[in-house]
Amino acid sequence: QVQLVESGGGVVQTGGSLRLSCAASGRTFSSVTMGWFRQAPGKEREFVAAIRWDATETSYADSVKGRFTISRDNAKSTVYLQMNSLEVGDTAVYYCAATRYWGVTVARAFGSWGQGTQVTVSS
Numbered sequence: 001q002v003q004l005v006e007s008g009g010g011v012v013q014t015g016g017s018l019r020l021s022c023a024a025s026g027r028t029f030s031s032v033t034m035g036w037f038r039q040a041p042g043k044e045r046e047f048v049a050a051i052r053w054d055a056t057e058t059s060y061a062d063s064v065k066g067r068f069t070i071s072r073d074n075a076k077s078t079v080y081l082q083m084n085s086l087e088v089g090d091t092a093v094y095y096c097a098a099t100r101y102w103g104v105t106v107a108r109a110f111g112s113w114g115q116g117t118q119v120t121v122s123s
Helices: none
Strands: 003-007 010-013 018-025 033-039 046-051 058-060 068-073 078-083 092-099 117-122
Touching: 003 092, 018 033, 018 092, 018 117, 033 068, 033 078, 046 068, 046 078, 058 068, 078 092
Parallel strands: 010 117
Antiparallel strands: 003 018, 018 078, 033 046, 033 092, 046 058, 068 078, 092 117
16 A cells, blocks of 8 residues: 655635645555545545556546646656646545556545645635
C-alpha cells in the first residue's frame, strides 16, 4: 500500500483555479493508478479523475471534463489535479486514492486514501 497526503486546497472565487497535490510514500507508486475523488456535505464520495501508472491514459467525470487536469510525476511520487473555471458545485473535500486497477471509478476499488483537503468555491 501507499501512504497519501493531499495539499493545495483552499478558498477561491467562482472562475478561479487551484492545483491540488498528493504526495505518496512507498515503493509502489509508479505501478498504481491514482485517482481523485470528492465528497460534499450530505453527499456520497464521487469520482473526479484518474491516471494510469504510466500516465498514458486519463479519465474524468463528465462534470469536470475540460476544466480539470490530472497528472503525475513518478520521480516525485506525486499526483496533481489542476482545477480551472471552478464552480460553486465543486466545493467539497478532495481525496486522492490509489488502486492497482485501471478503468475503475468506484471508491471501493481504491485501497489507499489520503486524509482529504478542503476546496471551497465562493460566488
